[in-house]
Amino acid sequence: MSVILNIGIILSFFLGILLFSKKNKVLTDNILSLWLATIGIHLTGYFLNLEGYWERYPHLIGITTPIPLLYGPFLYLYLVYSTQNSHQLKSLDYLHFVPAVLSYLYMLPFYFSYSAYEKVAVDKGLVDDYSVFSTILLVGFIVSGLVYSIISYRKLHQRKNLLLDNFSYENRISLSWLRYSILAIAFVFIMAALVSIFREGLGFSFPFNADILFYSIIVGFVVFIGYSGIRQQDLFSNNLKSGHELVNAESGYKKSGLKEDIAVIKHRELLRVMENEKPYINPKLTLSELSHRLEMSPNNMSQLINQYEQVNFYDFVNKYRVEEFIRRANSNTNFSLLAHALDSGFNSKSAFNSVFKKLKSETPSQYLAKRKD
Structure with missing residues (x-):
């Protein structure tokens, strides 16, 4: 499993840097680059936990805990700006990241005030300081992943109609990889919901580390979206003049x-x-x-x-x-x-x-x- 995680971590940062340094890059390249870097940090956190570094260095505990709240927003914003000739996010777009920011703010006392011994006790469930918060956060992960998957799928349908209303050819920008990305994220969070119900709600003990399933899928996801995202063309390059907006025939x-x-x-x-x-x-x-x-x-x-x-x-x-x-x-x-x-x-x-x-x-x-x- 460590080998798979290492591959995922290296690819996440490598593809993120590759996208960020891409010639004639657009806003969607920056979004995808930041998303891949975030995934790299998330995978690194789990790798350190799996290899026992959290026990040796307890102050690492929880540093990546709120990150799953970012997956849905990144996917949604990528879809939104793939059909808009914009160079930066709008002010309201940053609201999508508020849950993750609030989670980190709530955990500030844990990061900076708890001793190493207290952090280990919280992580092992020996004290209840963050037990309610952990439950709320787990539910938030699942709800966020599923809700963003649904609204992203609807946005993908709108994007397809927008392309058909403006272009006479289909394969300028492939929609399949985005559809698979949405389904992959939904699948990860559905699995997380099922595992949580069995493990936390019903007290079922899995004969294997169920978390490995999630992270293995995430590694495959990194390879897929990194490769697909780099290959994409910008809707507004070549034939469309700068500043031109696509026409939606429905409105x-x-x-x-x-x-x-x-x-x-x-x-x-x-x-x-x-x-x-x-x-x-x-x-x-x-x-x-x-x-x-x-x-x-x-x-x-x-x-x-x-x-x-x-x-x-x-x-x-x-x-x-x-x-x-x-x-x-x-x-x-x-x-x-x-x-x-x-x-x-x-x-x-x-x-x-x-x-x-x-x-x-x-x-x-x-x-x-x-x-x-």
Whole structure:
């Protein structure tokens, strides 16, 4: 177990430093970097306890106790700022860290006033000075982890919709790793709840150190989020100008102020541009670029697509790409299906197959075979 913990500790700090020194880093890189460093400190605290350092150096006892209260807030803030072009946290965001800060403040007498002997007595449960606080803190860990997992999952769903409303391609930023991260955190805290119920509530004695399960999962979590986080691109790089905010079709166009008569004209112009100029051939086409092409605001463009086409931007653009692919595949059989797909604006085979099956209810080869019969 010590080897696993050492790997987790080294990776936590190494990946944290790597993210912090990343070129063209954004706020989410800093959040993830700080989160990884916090996990490294947490793992170090457990390692010192496991190796008996708390008994030899009692003043180390409890230094990492409130840290689990930080896991949920870091995950939530990462999700929030992954779709905002911000360079620093808002004042209210720091409220998420209040429970952890208050816990440390409450433990100040323990850290600075208790003797080494008294700290050991508290840790072994020989005195009841912090017994109630420990119970409250344990419940707080579990509630915090589960609540933040739920609201983060909802935020992830909103983020997915936001991407589909602004980008014509799916894999600019992967959502899968965030979904797995949320589920992993929820799993850790659910396990903590079950172990606590059996161990503390029912007096069940596990034949092994149950805490090792949590920390092993956390080590795997470090490897996963560190690797995935470093690979992520920023939503606001490349095609989006600095200061540009993403448009949420569910609410963004409601205040766009686009009059109906103008909307009808602009909608016709949009369809003409899509048919004649084929901007969808650009695999990196965004709502911002298309709206600029028609001299409209992104909000107004979003209104046109959602009200008149009844789809999001992603589906609207890819509908044209699928039809372009069908035309190319039928007129020229010398090229592979993937070559036609890439020439039609798709940027990957997986995205092409997924979109095609969604729109046509069958694979590209099945669809084309039926048309030849």
